[in-house]
Amino acid sequence: MNMNMQQQRKAGKWKLGAVLLLLVGGGLLSCRENAINDLSPADSPVYITNYDRSANFSQYKTFSLPDSVIVESNDSYTADQTPLSSRFVTNVANALTGRGFQRVSRGDSADLGVAIIRVNNQYTGIASNPYSYYSNYWGGGFGGLGGVGYSPYYQSYYTYQVTDQYWEIQIVDLKNRPATGTGTGTGSAPPQLTVIYNATIRGADIADQQSVDNAITAIFNQSPYLKAAE
Template sequence: MKALQQINGKTWGIYAVLLLTLSGGLVACRDNALNGLTPQDSQVYITNYDRSVNFSQYRTFSLPDSVVIQSNDRFTTSTGSVENRFVTNVASALASRGYQRVAQGQPADLGVAVVRVNNRFTGVGVDPYSYYSNYWLGYGGLGGYGLNPYYPSYYTYQVSEQYWQVQIVDLKNRPISNGPDQVQLNVIFDATIRGADITETADVDTAITTIFNQSPFLRANQ
C-alpha cells in the first residue's frame, strides 16, 4: 500500500509538471489584445447632438473648402489630400441626406466645419513622495521629534492630443446682436474621431461613413 502511494505521488507529480508546462505554453501563446492593433482598429467615433433640435427644419448648409487646424489657441487652415477628402465626404453625406450646399458667403441654415485638433501642452508638476519620505523619516518609529526639511522635486511634462472633429452650428436660428459683442452660435452636432492619426484617404471614407451611420437624425425634410 505504501509503495502504491509512492507511485501515485510520483505520477501526480509528473502530471503537475506537465500541466504547469502546458498552461505556461498557453499563456505564452495567448495574444495581447493591444499587440498588432492596426490604426483602423484603434479609431473611436463619438457623436453627440442637441436632442431638442429638429434637424429636418434645415435645408441648406455652408461648408468651406478647407479644414480648420486648431493648435492650442491658434487657428489656421489646410487643404491637403486628406483634408480635401474630409470636406468632400462630409458634403456628399449631407447632400445624400437632403441638404443643399450653398456657395461661400451665401445665407445658409447650417454652418459645417471640419476641424483637426493638434494640441500640445507643457506643465510643471511636483513629486509628492519626496514630502512623504521626509515626513516618515522625521516621525518614524525611532522616537525622533524632528521633521526633515522638505525640498519639493519638480518635473515638467508634455501632453499632446490629435483628433478630428465635424461640427455643425445653427445659422438659421442664430441670435441677432445689435451691439459690439460677437454672437455665440449654438453647436447642434459634434462628431469626434479619436485614435491613430488619419493619414490615408481610405480611412477618411470609413470615418465619415461611420459617423453618419451613427446619426440617422441628420436628414432634411424632403
C-alpha cells in the first residue's frame, strides 16, 4: 500500500469520525434530561378526543350532566363537588350549550348523558429482579474478580407501584338505548349504553381553574363535529 492510499484512508476515517461526533453530540444536546424544563404548564397537558364515526350528533337536542364529578379509584366510585370539579361541570355544560344542546334537570329525559370522571388509580405489582443471579455468576462470592470475595445480596423479586391519574369526559347515547337489558329474570343486566364521545386529559395535573378553562377550550376546539342541529 503506497503512502497516498494510507493518507487518504486516514483522512476518510477522520472525516467519518468527525461526522459521527457531530451526530452524537447533537443527539446528546437534543435529548438532554432537562429538555422539557422550559415548557409552561399550558404546554404539558395532552388532550385526546375520539367519537363514534357512525353517530349523527344533529339528532340529539338535550343532555343530562350531574353537578358532581365521578372519582374513579381502582374499582371504587365516589362523587366529588370541590370548586375545581364544579368548574369542570360548569365549563362542559356551557360548551355543550354553546354548541346548541340544551341541559335538562336531573331526572328529566335526555338524549345524551354526560359524565366527567377523575381517574386516580394505583396499582401494585411484583416483578423478578434480573440481578439476583449475580451472586453466583462467577462461582459464588464474586471470587472471579481477583479474589475480592465481595458477595452482595440481591433479592429475587421486588414490588412496584404505578399511579395513573387523568381526567375524562364521556358522552353516552340515551336516546337510542335498548329498552331492555341482556339476560332474563331478576339477574338480567341493565341496558348497555353506547359511548359516542370520549375526551381524555393527560400529562400535567389540572390544579387550578385556569387549567380547567384551557382544557375544556382545547377539547371542544378539537371536536367541531360535537354540535346539535341548528
